[in-house]
Amino acid sequence: MGTPDLTPRKQQRFTRDAFLKGGGALIVAIGVPAGVWGIARGGSDAPETWPAELDASALDSWLAIQADGTVTAFTGKTDLGQGNQTALAQIVAEELDVPFARVRMVMGDTESCVDQGSTVGSLTIALAGPQLRQAAANGRRALLALAATELDVPADKLTVADGVVSPAGDASRRVSYGELVEGQLLGVAIPVKGKARGFGLALGGAKPKAASEYTIVGQSVPRVDIPAKVTGQHFYIQDVRVPDMLHGRVIRPPGLGSQLLSYGQPSYGARVVRLKNFLGVVAEREWDAIKAARELEVKWSDWAGLPTMEELYTYVRETPSLEDAVVASTGDAATALAGAARRFDAEYTTAVQTHGSIGPSCAVADVKDGSATVWSGTQGPNVVRSAVADALDIPVEHVRIITFEASGCYGRNGSDPATVDAALMSQLVGQPVRVQWMRHDEHGWDPKGPATVHQLRGGLDESGEIVGWDHEAWIPAFFETTIIGSVLAGRTARMPSLHLWEDPILYDIPASRQLAHYQGDIGSTENDGVGLISAWIRSPVQLQLTFASESFLDELAAATSTDPVELRLKGLTDPRMIAVLQAAARAAKWQTRPSPGPDANAASGVVRGRGVATSLRGGTYNAAVAEIEIDRESGQIRVDHVVVVQDNGMTINPRALKLGIEANIVQTVSRALYEEVSFDRSNVTSLDWNDYRIIRFTEAPTVDVIAIDQPDERATGSGEPSCNPIAPAIGNAVFDAVGVRLRSLPMTPDRVKAALEEAR
């Protein structure tokens, strides 16, 4: 028991060499599970420095083999609760031919882990998986070369079992990996292609195993993090404590652009921490910090630059965009639409949503002598490292980020801004500070899943064929994400981010176009570029785009009295997408008939319906069928059952995959039916779970997950893509039930009743 030993003075500076010589002893901080540990710096006066980046072409940057045969694999990725740590360890164990239990992962420490890009977009297994696989394959080759010398047998005449090398057919002569390496660095270079760091990194060298040889990858290995999570032994970022640490709480302005005018004397022995508009308190006891923050008298100026909620979608649509781009096109959509026999137009909108982590964001920072050691729950240790350096105005080499798992985030929640808050406070008070956001900080200030607007246009010829399709979308630009603490403190406050509308139109339509209008944050034109800060919640932009496009496709199906599955099968060309859709229809016992269904004309009561939708996200195929009931009186929708099919190529861990998808589906039902951030002209007003409601046990649908394994296809994203077809499948099911189209998320009872009223 006890907190991880993070004592700066007690611990030596971590070096890979010392780590190896110590047989791993340095990372066995008490009770800390593999993958997270903290080692702070020694007590020198000069700024501590760390490499700007680790050399990805050095095998030792990826793997360390201890004398006892334990393998430690280092990854710049983090585990956000979907089991990355386990899956990546499976990949490493597989390539090295060592038992799974012998592999430990060190994740997200900028000192010891190669930058493989942030843990976002369901790209970890897809992109970091091959990087680690390739590193491990090179590791195996290097170890076989050592064994060839040791055993005096050519490397190609050697076999490996459980980390022990023997000549083929002669098990009596043997040498283990641990004995071969003897705690030394391997000193082997790996050819590196592509971008030197991040997502684009491609490792060459040794050829990895064929999928047909796998014995660990593809198995439902139990997740390594779960035992500690159910006994209270897991170290979340919220559990990190360091000596001499103060408890900090932030005090945010009432309006996004409010200026700090004055503040009073803090109570409970707390100290005020202030830099320009950045305000907080620190205290030795946590409860004192909470009370002092709550009770501090503060005067702020008024600010009211946000649109009202009623104006929101007009505002999004009419604010000049930062950039426009045709994302995909076939033929000439405008001409085709103009010449169509029948034309359909519809606007779809989606609300602002919050990541809503159950544990508000938290970070601990120790800034002194011009350098910073920061414990963070970030998805992106390397990008937050730059953000901290910018915020503190110190070189990035003077910053080390040590990542601990946080409460699930599903996108960029408050972790990064909370990390900067802790760093700023520690710099200002000259002592380690733990900043724990309160519930109102997380609900109010986590970057929000943004509002989007979609204009869909479709054209049919006389025979009912779709001849033209146009999807115009007003979606966020997200070239950068704003760090609020840095904004308030007057420091550099931008982190690189990405915008992702990348997947083409699924259907074979002769003339089509996808046009993106990339927008700035809401209200940012009124406040020097800082508005209602947004960042994607799973699955970046695709959930919103798919809601619009797959609902609108259903409108065209209904207009031609075509069964929705049949219409899709007719337009699809990719055999994997077709197989996924057919599997979903089969599992749902889909009855072929057009929507709306037979009970749609019932004047009152509860009506049942079913809807289907498909999506393709970064090479992952999904189809879903939702079965719902809707109460015409109350406007309540209840999702009873969802069938979801996924083909993400090779699957690393089938059970973890299925459980992750099941949870993702239930979460998305919550977002489709209930979730909407409220705000007034100044700021967010839904600051707790009463004002921002999420799904509960009695509302969760049963979920039937069908995963199609394709062991010979590359592994694509598995965590979030299955959310994409859920909202349109529900909306299409509502149409099937009552013949009314819902074009706005979330599908709240008020919106349902309004739509029913309008259709009357």
Add this chain to the structure above:
Amino acid sequence: MAIEITVNGKLHSTEASADTPLLYVLRDDLELRGAKFGCGLSQCGACSVLVDGREIRSCVTPVEAVVGRKVTTLEGLPAWYAEEKQLATVPALHPLQQAWIDEQVPQCGYCQNGMIIMAADLLSRNARPSDAEIKEAMDPHLCRCATHNAIVRGIKRAATAAV
């Protein structure tokens, strides 16, 4: 003045002020990491502990309110179960903890403290709850990863496994 409270069968003394929510005493003074800070508003259940065998929200319960009562946290569940069932030895895990591992229930796991604590309360009152009873009992607890169905499976498994 120091306050004395009984947590997981042991008497502890804390310098915390009487109005300090139990949660902060458990986490900051006793260094118990099972109970989590989630909302501080009794809305989510991440902070749940048992007091005299019943689930309460430690984020809104002043520490002085549990003086003279028995507090059980996630860490103390196996011993609490052994006492409840009058077992000769304390098992390594409460049947719910074992079921959570067997069913691979958690995603991020942050809320699961409250889920297991609430389920322990439920099973001690109702050894064989129906699905509807489980969902009704668990409804005041939030899970953002949305592992609700896995949690229900975990509780049913534990109910079958319990002595």
